[in-house]
Amino acid sequence: MAGSDYHCPHCGAELRGDPRKGGSCSRGTPGCPYDRLAYAALRAGHDAIYFGSWRRIDAPPLEIRRAYHGIGRHLDAIGRELAGHDLPAAARDLGQAIEALRAADPREESPDALRLMDNALSYAHRAIDDLLHEKGLPPHAPMDFAEWYDVVEVPFRDEW
């Protein structure tokens, strides 16, 4: 497959070049920013939602529904990872994330849906940080990866 396009296993970005050499992002930046980081796929999954366009003030309902399902898949991925660890605090964080996401179902047109989805993502972030802490690593800092995304104005940030 040398020289052909492929997708980054962590962030899903379209990469070009030789995957055995790390390839390069379609925007020309070398490598994937999550490559070789612990829990790379979980970090990338979180950030893809965190910096997603659903958080724009004028986000259409379709984007919000898409993000809602994206958060659900992200929580499933965290759950699969946690299944192999004895981390009750992280499991509790994941439980709170699931609870918030259930309450945020955008089909119900809840005025709090966006805030609840944001809460679910925050709890998910905490569960990822719990996993990183167990490895003795610092928490995941999404803003360190902001340059890789079309960053939107992130609401509620000051509160979390």
Place this chain on the structure above:
Amino acid sequence: MIDLERYPREITLRNGATLVFRPMRRGDVDRLWVFFRQVPPENKMFFRQDVGRREVVQQWADTLDYDVVLPILALEGDRVVGDATLHRQRTGWKQRVGVVRVQIAPDYRHLGLGTAMVRELRHLGEKAALHYLMAEVIEEQAAAVRAFEKMGFVRAAKYENFVNDQKGGLHNLLVLLYPMSSPSNDLRV
């Protein structure tokens, strides 16, 4: 009894500094005393005991019982840069409530160490099958309040003009709780 086999463990901070977390030992008196002497007076005034006196720290070491007070130290080499304690009661109506306290060296603040130590206490509390962790914080200690809230503690009570500092000034006391038994209970004030 909490399983302490996870110690010593290395923790890397945001700035890349690597610390070791481990329970306090009897031989830690001097390094812990040095740590407390570096705590600024405005923080020291909220301690329950005069930690600037070596004999106070010596007494802690002499009476170490991890089932009652479990002090976790953060060490940079030989130097203590953080101290987090989990206080428990063996019997009585609060035997499922753990009280937590955290103190960070001034030059190690704003690096995520406080949050890491609260995260560690949360893990220990879960392992000890406690129902709640409780932290008492002076309202002005905004960074400490933020660190606890970031880890899921919620403001359960606020006592206005409740505690006094060493100069007689009154301060609001916040009680923060981390529920481990039933997260659906609404504890917010």
